[in-house]
Amino acid sequence: MEFKPVGIARSRLSTAGAPPFQSVFSHEVGEIEVFPAFREGLKNIEGFSHLIILSYFDQAERRALTEQPLLDAEMDHGIFACRHFNRPNPIGISYMTLAKVTGCRLSVRGMDLLDGTPILDIKPYIPAFDSIPDALSGWVSETHIGRIRETSLQAHQDLDKKLRQG
């Protein structure tokens, strides 16, 4: 099974393993730059507000079977019971808000990928297929989710400040 990237992420993010974690909590904007050979694949994408972005975690350190969550290192969980990037097949899933399509460039909000991350696939998010609001979240507590939200906002504000100061 060999895959080739169909595009690349352009973002302000450059530190692996640092927040934002989870696209839904990311305040970062960015671009998905689709390679020109795949441009035709974007036909009719404009009508969707959210995209499912499958990416390749090319900075993942290892292919682990268990991991400790980045913000809650007290317990380890099976890699199929958590969202850590050190996975047997390091494929990431992000949901980004589509703001604008300019040729091969998708301007997005909710960017959570490092600059240069290879993109494997783009699918339209369709709530009738993809939204399961009442699913049970296992070991993932409200407190854990709150910490992801807070650190992701803080990371965005810190990056703003750092870039303003040059």
Next chain:
Amino acid sequence: MEFKPVGIARSRLSTAGAPPFQSVFSHEVGEIEVFPAFREGLKNIEGFSHLIILSYFDQAERRALTEQPLLDAEMDHGIFACRHFNRPNPIGISYMTLAKVTGCRLSVRGMDLLDGTPILDIKPYIPAFDSIPDALSGWVSETHIGRIRETSLQAHQDLDKKLRQG
């Protein structure tokens, strides 16, 4: 970028390009058989009610840039604006209800994969990360969604009947 399967789908489904379409509308039960080498990756998976299953569409006919939806062939759409399996990187996304874990076997509902489909990754579905009920569905109309729902139920009933009759 080379990936190896971490498991395989076990289902009653054997006809490529036939319903059920979309796991959420599938009435099929089945199993995700995780290979023994990855068993440790299942630790703590029991608490999640729904799993994100990334699979490899090994029966996809070609890697297309545009496709006509299987149930609405009047228009073609960019492959990144539809969910057709003939994709540049044929990775599928299914959401299955986890009914039971028995060693390396995950009993699931909402099976929409052909028997023998290679599994690339399993992630826990976490509504706070993954559920976006108000996303806009572009060209995907309520009528189209209704037809997917109906044909998927019909396919399940037909298969029941066929298997009962031997």
